[in-house]
Amino acid sequence: MNNFKKISVTEEARTELHDALNLTGAEVSINTLPAATSVPFVHSHKENEEIYAVLDGEGKAEIDGENVPLKAGDWLRVSPSAKRRFFASDKTVLKYICIQVKENSLQGYTITDAVV
Amino acid sequence: MNNFKKISVTEEARTELHDALNLTGAEVSINTLPAATSVPFVHSHKENEEIYAVLDGEGKAEIDGENVPLKAGDWLRVSPSAKRRFFASDKTVLKYICIQVKENSLQGYTITDAVV
Numbered sequence: 224m225n226n227f228k229k230i231s232v233t234e235e236a237r238t239e240l241h242d243a244l245n246l247t248g249a250e251v252s253i254n255t256l257p258a259a260t261s262v263p264f265v266h267s268h269k270e271n272e273e274i275y276a277v278l279d280g281e282g283k284a285e286i287d288g289e290n291v292p293l294k295a296g297d298w299l300r301v302s303p304s305a306k307r308r309f310f311a312s313d314k315t316v317l318k319y320i321c322i323q324v325k326e327n328s329l330q331g332y333t334i335t336d337a338v339v
Numbered sequence: 340m341n342n343f344k345k346i347s348v349t350e351e352a353r354t355e356l357h358d359a360l361n362l363t364g365a366e367v368s369i370n371t372l373p374a375a376t377s378v379p380f381v382h383s384h385k386e387n388e389e390i391y392a393v394l395d396g397e398g399k400a401e402i403d404g405e406n407v408p409l410k411a412g413d414w415l416r417v418s419p420s421a422k423r424r425f426f427a428s429d430k431t432v433l434k435y436i437c438i439q440v441k442e443n444s445l446q447g448y449t450i451t452d453a454v455v
Contacts, residue, residue, distance in 0.1 A: 225418075226402065226403055226417065226418040226420065226421035227400075227402045227403075227407065227415060227416060227417045227418065227421055227423075228415070228416050229407060229409075229413055229414065229415045229416075230413070230414055231410070231412050231413050231414075232412050232413075232414055233412065239449070240390075240414055241445075241448065244390070244414060244415075244416040245416060246388070246390065246416055246445070247388055247442050247443045247444070247445060248365075248387070248388045248440030248441050248442055248443065248444045248445050249364075249365065249388075249390060249438060249440045249445055250445065250448040250449060251390060251392075251414070251438070252449075264455050265455070266453045266454060266455045267453070267454045268452050268453055268454065269447065269452050269453075269454060270446065270447065270452055271364070271445075271447070271448060271452045272362070272363055272364045272365075274356075274360070274362065274365060274367060276367075276436070278394070284343075286342065286343045287342055287343075291343065291345060293345075294347070296347050296348050296349070297345055297346070297347050297348075298345065298346055298347075298348055298356055298360060298367070299343060299344070299345045299360075300343060300344050300345075300360040300361060300362055301342065301343045302341075302342045302343065304342065305342035305343055307343075320392070320436075322365060322367070322438060323445070323448050323449070323452070324364030324365045324440050324444070324445065325364050325444050325445055325446060326363050326364055327363045327364065328363070328364045328440070328441050328444035328445075329357075329362070329363060329364050329365055329366065329387075329439070329440065329441055329444075330386065330441060331385065331386065331387075332357065332366040332387060332439050333355070333366060333368075333439070336384050336385050336386055336387045336439070337382045337383070337384055337385075338382060338383045338384065338385060339380050339381070339382045
């Protein structure tokens with residue numbers, strides 16, 4: 224496997240990077256919900272923590288029944304067991320990244336993992 | 340620990356999310372290099388795979404001596420051992436996300452980890 228791999232992401236409803244980039248520590252998806260739409264199901268996870276970043280637009284997450292307003296620039300961690308569903312606002316898309324990682328898998332990071 | 344946590348990221352040179360969001364499977368940073376600047380050092384990692392996403396602007400990565408052009412929408416996986424350094428172009432910022440995860444830590448994901 225080469226030491227790096229790059230792709231350019233265009234405007235798709237959903238782009239998944241795990242296989243495209245040969246990721247081994249995460250799955251990352253880039254998602255765009257049109258205005259007034261939502262992910263059509265509630266889901267939780269067995270082992271994976273999810274990290275969401277809102278890139279564009281507004282909307283909300285419903286997490287364990289709680290409404291969490293979302294706008295561009297927001298970042299959100301969701302525990303594996305939480306039941307979640309995402310909605311775009313009536314007038315804007317909701318474009319967001321979803322990062323899946325195994326809960327408690329990170330050991331050192333930044334200063335403790337880097338070699339400078 | 341609550342089942343979710345949210346923050347709004349503003350325009351800082353570097354924002355680190357691990358402690359702000361109580362992440363356990365990744366560190367995520369949001370970085371902005373002004374035009375004609377670079378990260379001031381080359382680095383590699385002991386155990387962590389890095390995933391970079393370019394949010395705005397243009398620039399390049401130098402990875403093991405190879406120049407990799409970067410623009411908004413590009414996603415890049417870099418192996419732990421690769422020696423890397425990031426540069427903004429002369430005329431634009433380079434705004435990017437860096438996701439650190441432990442190499443080979445992901446097991447199931449999406450369909451095999453989700454509960455719907």
